[in-house]
Amino acid sequence: MSAFPVPLDGQDLPTSKQEEWKYTNLARALSPELSNKRPMVSEEVFIHRSCGGNGGQVEDILWEGFEGQHQQPRLAIILEEGAELTVIERHRGAGAYWKNMVTDVTVGPNAKLHHIRIVEDSAEAVQTNMARVTIARDGVYDCFSMNAGGAMTRHQIHAVLRGPNITCSLNGVNLLKGSQHADTTILMEHQAPHCVSNQFYRSLLDDQSRGVFQGKVHVHREAQKTDGYQLSNALLLSPSAEMDTKPELEIYADDVKCSHGATTGPLDEEPLFCLRSRGLSADAARLLLIQAFVNEVLEKIPNKDAREEVRGKAEEWLTTRLK
Amino acid sequence: MIEIKNLQANVNTDEGPIEILKGISLSIQPGEVHAIMGPNGSGKSTLSYVLAGREDYGVTGGSVSMNGEDLLALEPEERAAAGLFLAFQYPVEIPGVNMSTFLKTSINSIRKQRGEDELDALSLLKLMKTKCKELGISDDMMKRAVNVGFSGGEKKRNEVLQMALLEPKFCVLDETDSGLDIDALKIVADGVNALRDPKRSFLIITHYQRLLDYIKPDVVHVLAGGKIVKTGGPELAQELEKQGYAEIIEAVA
Ligand SMILES: Nc1ncnc2c1ncn2[C@@H]1O[C@H](COP(=O)(O)OP(=O)(O)OP(=O)(O)O)[C@@H](O)[C@H]1O
Ligand SMILES: [Mg+2]
Numbered sequence: 001m002s003a004f005p006v007p008l009d010g011q012d013l014p015t016s017k018q019e020e021w022k023y024t025n026l027a028r029a030l031s032p033e034l035s036n037k038r039p040m041v042s043e044e045v046f047i048h049r050s051c052g053g054n055g056g057q058v059e060d061i062l063w064e065g066f067e068g069q070h071q072q073p074r075l076a077i078i079l080e081e082g083a084e085l086t087v088i089e090r091h092r093g094a095g096a097y098w099k100n101m102v103t104d105v106t107v108g109p110n111a112k113l114h115h116i117r118i119v120e121d122s123a124e125a126v127q128t129n130m131a132r133v134t135i136a137r138d139g140v141y142d143c144f145s146m147n148a149g150g151a152m153t154r155h156q157i158h159a160v161l162r163g164p165n166i167t168c169s170l171n172g173v174n175l176l177k178g179s180q181h182a183d184t185t186i187l188m189e190h191q192a193p194h195c196v197s198n199q200f201y202r203s204l205l206d207d208q209s210r211g212v213f214q215g216k217v218h219v220h221r222e223a224q225k226t227d228g229y230q231l232s233n234a235l236l237l238s239p240s241a242e243m244d245t246k247p248e249l250e251i252y253a254d255d256v257k258c259s260h261g262a263t264t265g266p267l268d269e270e271p272l273f274c275l276r277s278r279g280l281s282a283d284a285a286r287l288l289l290i291q292a293f294v295n296e297v298l299e300k301i302p303n304k305d306a307r308e309e310v311r312g313k314a315e316e317w318l319t320t321r322l323k
Numbered sequence: 324m325i326e327i328k329n330l331q332a333n334v335n336t337d338e339g340p341i342e343i344l345k346g347i348s349l350s351i352q353p354g355e356v357h358a359i360m361g362p363n364g365s366g367k368s369t370l371s372y373v374l375a376g377r378e379d380y381g382v383t384g385g386s387v388s389m390n391g392e393d394l395l396a397l398e399p400e401e402r403a404a405a406g407l408f409l410a411f412q413y414p415v416e417i418p419g420v421n422m423s424t425f426l427k428t429s430i431n432s433i434r435k436q437r438g439e440d441e442l443d444a445l446s447l448l449k450l451m452k453t454k455c456k457e458l459g460i461s462d463d464m465m466k467r468a469v470n471v472g473f474s475g476g477e478k479k480r481n482e483v484l485q486m487a488l489l490e491p492k493f494c495v496l497d498e499t500d501s502g503l504d505i506d507a508l509k510i511v512a513d514g515v516n517a518l519r520d521p522k523r524s525f526l527i528i529t530h531y532q533r534l535l536d537y538i539k540p541d542v543v544h545v546l547a548g549g550k551i552v553k554t555g556g557p558e559l560a561q562e563l564e565k566q567g568y569a570e571i572i573e574a575v576a
Contacts, residue, residue: 271416275417277375277376277400278489292468
């Protein structure tokens with residue numbers, strides 16, 4: 001993966017020949033009108049906190065998509081030494097649009113950024129989002145993405161852990177139906193020793209929807225004592241749903257602890273039977289197990305209000321799905 | 324009364340069905356405790372799964388009735404509501420579902436099916452507290468995910484807890500004594516004995532006479548090769564303990 005992707009434009013979309021776009025065909029998702037359209041002048045939100053920002057502070061940002069538009073919003077967040085902030089980023093919109101977004105995050109020494117993304121773009125929308133994250137020593141960056149919208153979404157994160165004692169945690173839940181396609185592509189780059197990184201994603205895939213998870217942990221030679229963990233679990237709610245997972249480890253240091261795992265499949269029969277044998281109807285048992293599957297990853301959302309909000313949305317999604 | 328007549332069943336595998344139960348008949352009167360013993364692989368758990376309605380088992384012949392009702396025609400959850408309870412040999416882990424949610428949902432699902440009012444949160448809590456205490460289960464465990472990280476003995480105790488809470492009419496215990504230490508065995512046996520009732524029947528699958536010292540069976544069956552090869556009183560269990568299965572199975576063969 002190149003350190004920074006070339007900016008996209010209508011004439012030069014990535015193709016599946018590029019390794020990191022193997023499972024996601026952007027050109028097919030975008031109508032020619034959208035891909036050739038000149039980007040509209042888009043908003044840029046710039047958040048800058050110098051030291052000592054209090055942890056309880058929340059910035060709530062809404063990115064709207066507009067019918068027929070090619071938008072290029074940019075979110076830049078800079079936290080200086082010791083600052084702490086929670087950013088909630090919401091995506092909505094109406095009609096067909098291409099939201100091609102760049103997110104630049106700089107977490108200073110000992111600073112903490114909690115980033116929550118609630119993606120509910122319109123059913124015809126395409127969102128491509130390139131997040132470039134650099135974290136300095138003792139910094140914390142955690143990001144949770146709830147992804148329930150868009151015809152196609154791609155969240156690509158390149159996190160660079162520059163100093164020692166960093167914790168970087170990237171988590172999310174995908175709730176997909178119809179012919180939705182959601183791609184999460186991560187490059188976690190450990191450049192310094194004694195850092196911890198986690199990736200934990202869960203996907204619910206109904207109908208013909210398709211999920212992609214590509215996560216790579218790259219441990220540089222200097223990054224001894226790295227603790228890197230990656231897990232993607234996908235639950236197929238329909239036989240025509242599909243999940244592509246490609247977890248990767250690239251390790252050049254010799255004293256590290258890295259692991260990855262991935263599961264894809266329908267609900268296990270055994271717990272289902274156990275619940276039914278205790279009186280739950282097949283539907284109730286299924287609902288309880290799927291809720292449990294989702295709730296486990298929602299525990300990763302550090303902000304309680306946001307967690308409850310996402311839980312509510314997931315619940316709603318589920319009840320309309322399972323009737 | 325529980326009446327199992329000439330029950331035959333297959334397990335469905337990827338390679339096709341395999342015949343396991345080859346005609347089992349037994350009837351258990353209300354209030355009676357029957358024990359089933361038998362070598363590994365003889366079909367004891369299969370019998371318990373078929374009774375509970377697991378979908379990967381196919382009944383190819385025979386019938387099972389519980390108080391006159393055709394058990395095999397019911398869905399697993401309907402069997403539970405009708406009063407069947409199976410304590411699993413290998414209780415399954417259910418990540419993300421905590422014990423108290425599991426127990427509450429289960430109690431109220433059964434009450435609802437039976438046309439009874441659902442219990443409110445407070446009554447449920449009280450009920451669970453009392454039963455946990457009786458079975459030496461800590462309150463902490465109620466906050467944990469069902470069976471996740473439970474020790475072997477804790478899992479078995481948890482089965483008995485569910486049984487105590489659901490007040491079934493017919494309890495099938497599949498090796499609930501395996502993996503228990505001596506104190507836990509006593510607690511579990513006391514738990515079962517506390518449930519003994521003139522209206523309740525038990526089918527206890529075990530490999531050990533020891534459990535039957537605590538829970539006195541009325542009838543003991545020996546299951547081998549998917550058939551009941553011998554039936555007797557409590558003394559049969561003692562005989563088996565001394566002689567092993569080989570002699571008895573040979574004697575009938
Ligand atoms: N899914 C399956 N696929 C293949 N064979 C199976 C399957 N399930 C059960 N069997 C076979 O059916 C037979 C009976 O199994 P069962 O579990 O009922 O035995 P059991 O009497 O409970 O033994 P144990 O005392 O070891 O618990 C065994 O030979 C077992 O291998
Ligand atoms: Mg068994």
